[in-house]
Every structure is written in C-alpha cells, then in structure tokens.
Amino acid sequence: MIDLIKDFRNSETIRGYALQIHELCGKFGIKANFMEVCGGHTHTIAKYSLEKLLPSDIRFIHGPGCPVCILPKQRVDHAVKLSELENTILITTGDMIRVPGTEKSLEKARAEGRDVRSVYSPLDVIETAEKNPDKKVIYFAIGFETTIPSTAILVKKTVEKKLDNLFFYVSHVLVPPALEALLSDPSHNINGFLMPSHVSVITGSEIYRPFSSMHKMPVVVGGFEPADIMESVYMLVMQLSEHRHDLEIQYDRCVSGEGNTKAWDLVNQYFTPEDKFEWRGPGFIEKSSLRLRDEYDRFNAAKVFKEFLTDVPSEDHRLCLCADILRGKKRPEECKVFGTRCTPDDPLGACMVSGEGACAAYYKYGNAP
Amino acid sequence: MCLAIPSKIISISEDAANAVADCMGVKKTVSLEILDADVSPGDYVLIHVGFAIRKIDIAAAEKTLADHREMAKLAKRINP
Numbered sequence: 457m458i459d460l461i462k463d464f465r466n467s468e469t470i471r472g473y474a475l476q477i478h479e480l481c482g483k484f485g486i487k488a489n490f491m492e493v494c495g496g497h498t499h500t501i502a503k504y505s506l507e508k509l510l511p512s513d514i515r516f517i518h519g520p521g522c523p524v525c526i527l528p529k530q531r532v533d534h535a536v537k538l539s540e541l542e543n544t545i546l547i548t549t550g551d552m553i554r555v556p557g558t559e560k561s562l563e564k565a566r567a568e569g570r571d572v573r574s575v576y577s578p579l580d581v582i583e584t585a586e587k588n589p590d591k592k593v594i595y596f597a598i599g600f601e602t603t604i605p606s607t608a609i610l611v612k613k614t615v616e617k618k619l620d621n622l623f624f625y626v627s628h629v630l631v632p633p634a635l636e637a638l639l640s641d642p643s644h645n646i647n648g649f650l651m652p653s654h655v656s657v658i659t660g661s662e663i664y665r666p667f668s669s670m671h672k673m674p675v676v677v678g679g680f681e682p683a684d685i686m687e688s689v690y691m692l693v694m695q696l697s698e699h700r701h702d703l704e705i706q707y708d709r710c711v712s713g714e715g716n717t718k719a720w721d722l723v724n725q726y727f728t729p730e731d732k733f734e735w736r737g738p739g740f741i742e743k744s745s746l747r748l749r750d751e752y753d754r755f756n757a758a759k760v761f762k763e764f765l766t767d768v769p770s771e772d773h774r775l776c777l778c779a780d781i782l783r784g785k786k787r788p789e790e791c792k793v794f795g796t797r798c799t800p801d802d803p804l805g806a807c808m809v810s811g812e813g814a815c816a817a818y819y820k821y822g823n824a825p
Numbered sequence: 826m827c828l829a830i831p832s833k834i835i836s837i838s839e840d841a842a843n844a845v846a847d848c849m850g851v852k853k854t855v856s857l858e859i860l861d862a863d864v865s866p867g868d869y870v871l872i873h874v875g876f877a878i879r880k881i882d883i884a885a886a887e888k889t890l891a892d893h894r895e896m897a898k899l900a901k902r903i904n905p
Binding site: 458460461463464466468469471472473475476494495496521523549576577578579599600602603605606608609652653654655657658680683684687706708709710716717718719722812 | 827828829831849856858859860861869871873874875876878879881882883885886887889890892893894895896897898899900901903904
C-alpha cells in the first residue's frame with residue numbers, strides 16, 4: 457500500500473525533477489519567477505531547500521497565502537478589544553493569538569487575565585458555548601476557502617441548537633481576488649503560479665481559469681509534498697518552454713475542476729462577499745472576503761459589538777517589511793530586523809509568527825542571518 | 826492553517842455524520858458533514874481542522890507515483 461506522505465518525499469524523484477528543470481532552463485534560456493501562493497508551499501520549499509536545487513534564474517516569490525499574516529493589525533486590535541469585554545471567552549485557531557497588535561497580542565491579553573483560547577477544531581467552539589451559557593463566546597474566524605466550510609457548519613449548528621451566546625468575528629478571505637490585485641500592479645514580476653493545494657480541494661481548479669487565459673499565466677495546482685512541488689515547477693517550466701499558458705493540475709489525487717461543491721454551497725448559504733476588505737500587503741481589495749448574511753446579524757460580532765470596535769486603521773511597525781513580502785515585492789532576508797529584532801519568540805510582524813509565514817519559514821530552516 | 830492530513834477511515838458512526846480515522850498514527854474522530862463522497866472503512870480522506878474535506882483518489886496517487894519513479898530512475902541514470 458502506498459504511503460500518501462512519505463512516498464511523495466522521495467529524494468531521487470526530487471533530484472530527477474531538478475535535473476530535468478536544469479536541462480529545460482539551459483536549453484531554452486528560461487528565467488522565471490514563480491509565485492507559490494500558499495504558506496504551506498512556502499514552508500515545504502524552505503524545509504527541503506528546494507530553491508537551492510533549482511537553476512539560479514528560477515525564483516520563488518512568496519504569495520499572500522498565510523491567513524494569519526494577511527490580516528491587518530486592526531483585526532488583531534479588534535479581537536483584543538472583544539476579548540476585553542465583560543464575561544467573554546474569545547476563541548481562535550492557528551497562531552492567531554501570537555500575532556502582535558498595536559498594544560498587545562491576544563496571548564498578552566490572556567496573560568492579563570482575559571479568557572482567550574486557541575482550538576484545533578472549530579467544533580470545540582460549540583461545546584464551549586454550550587458549557588458556558590452565562591458567558592459571551594466570540595469566535596474569531598480566520599482562514600481561506602479551505603477553512604470557511606468549517607465555520608459554515610458552526611453557524612449552521614448555532615442556528616439549529618438555538619445558541620444565543622455564540623458570536624462570530626468573521627475574517628475569512630478569498631484567494632482569487634488577492635491574486636487579481638497583485639497582477640493589476642503593472643510592475644509585478646510573476647511568470648507563473650503554483651496554486652494552493654487545499655484551497656483548491658474546496659474551490660476546484662476552474663476558479664484559476666482567468667489567470668491562465670486572461671492573464672496568459674502558466675498555472676499549476678500542486679500538492680504540498682516536496683516531490684509534488686518539484687513536479688509542479690517542472691510543469692511550469694515545461695509550459696514556458698512550449699510558450700503555453702495552461703491551467704494544469706499536478707495534485708489530481710485531491711483536486712478536481714469543480715471542487716467540493718457540497719462544502720461551498722453550505723458556505724454560500726451562510727456567507728456573502730463583503731464589499732471590500734483590507735489585506736496586509738495588497739491593501740483594500742473588493743469582494744475579497746466573506747461576511748455573514750444579513751439574516752445572521754444577531755451572531756455577527758462586528759455588528760453586535762460595533763461600538764467597541766474602532767474604524768481607525770492600525771499601522772504596522774515602521775521597520776516591518778511584512779506588507780512588501782506579502783505583495784511579493786520583498787523577501788525576508790531583505791528586512792533589516794529579520795532574525796535580530798524580529799524572531800519567532802519575539803515577533804514584530806505577523807510573517808514571523810505563523811508557521812506558514814515566509815519569515816518564520818526562513819528563520820526556522822536556516823536562512824536566518 | 827490550510828494543512829490537511831491524508832488519513833485512513835477506520836469506522837463510521839451509525840448516522841454517518843462522523844468517522845474515526847487514523848491520522849498519522851493517531852485515532853481521531855472527524856466530521857463527515859462537508860465531505861462530498863460516500864466513504865467506507867479503508868478509504869483515505871484529507872482531514873482539515875477536524876473535518877474530512879475530500880476522498881483521496883488512490884488510483885490518481887498511484888499514477889503520480891509511477892511518474893515519480895520514472896523521474897527517480899532518470900536521476901540515477903544521468904547522475905548516479
């Protein structure tokens with residue numbers, strides 16, 4: 457029986473693709489910057505030093521695909537404010553609690569006595585709300601298309617169970633509008649896309665069709681393991697050598713054209729696109745996030761607790777390059793405070809916090825100065 | 826955040842809402858509520874934050890691995 461993880465980490469396979477990529481690039485004089493959109497890919501590229509196996513003219517540009525990184529500081533400040541409301545439990549996922557806010561992170565708020573919790577599965581949130589009927593439970597929901605269906609299930613259960621103490625501070629964002637925003641900058645230097653593995657499981661690969669056809673970009677939806685990534689890069693280089701700009705799926709063991717329509721129908725039942733949303737890096741992007749539909753206003757923390765949440769934007773630290781890194785304009789090693797004043801233990805910016813952040817990946821896997 | 830782990834289904838609850846899956850050697854109860862395919866014990870699914878989000882196409886995985894083996898052979902031949 458095959459091993460769905462280890463078998464896709466074969467070093468000889470990785471070396472084979474590297475040799476083929478070198479040969480193609482040498483023969484056709486290919487120089488290219490490929491954007492890997494997802495932080496999971498960034499992590500694998502750093503962990504297996506894949507860029508060092510490629511010709512020096514093939515570079516990865518790290519994209520805006522780390523949901524913790526792309527939320528602007530104001531969102532953290534709002535979550536901290538919500539955690540400071542009386543009689544409240546604030547719950548979130550991932551590394552969100554460690555991201556610095558203007559005054560403090562959620563972790564610091566917890567150290568000061570607030571009830572802030574980080575959970576693995578959103579399903580735990582329902583249990584917390586049921587066990588604490590006398591408290592407000594606020595779920596700070598973050599993540600891309602991969603994660604949004606799980607929040608939709610949570611809203612569904614909140615309605616079914618008639619829970620009146622569970623609220624949602626929704627910060628769910630969408631991949632395609634962010635990539636459109638990056639490509640609308642005429643100075644972009646992207647020559648091809650490695651699209652996210654698990655976002656695409658939910659959305660299907662067809663959502664990327666405009667990038668290959670309208671923007672004439674080679675696009676490959678690739679898996680997360682190192683041999684998957686090398687094969688995907690080989691497919692991108694092959695497209696460039698043949699002057700093609702097609703949409704191809706390397707990760708076809710999990711990704712189809714149409715995706716998981718059951719999951720996405722559920723999302724559409726409870727969520728609708730927000731007019732515009734601010735991303736750290738690309739800035740305001742139209743229709744790039746989801747909010748709860750109006751009929752669920754009673755669960756919408758942004759509306760219920762509006763008076764406590766300021767509209768004034770929060771500035772990033774002046775030395776932090778996260779915004780430029782998330783636009784694909786800078787790389788972590790170009791940041792003056794990388795690995796010195798900004799480390800995973802004491803981060804200045806979000807990209808150093810999350811395991812999927814480009815700075816954290818570089819730091820962890822030996823690119824620190 | 827978008828991490829999803831290939832896991833083997835061990836058993837399925839009576840109402841088919843949940844399953845127990847072997848997730849990298851750890852037995853976990855996972856929700857089948859957003860899965861868009863019927864699954865049986867022995868099938869592989871991707872697990873994301875406690876939810877099965879996709880039944881894995883093992884035939885497609887084997888085909889990819891066959892391509893990978895060819896590439897590995899090539900590597901040994903060109904530069905042993």
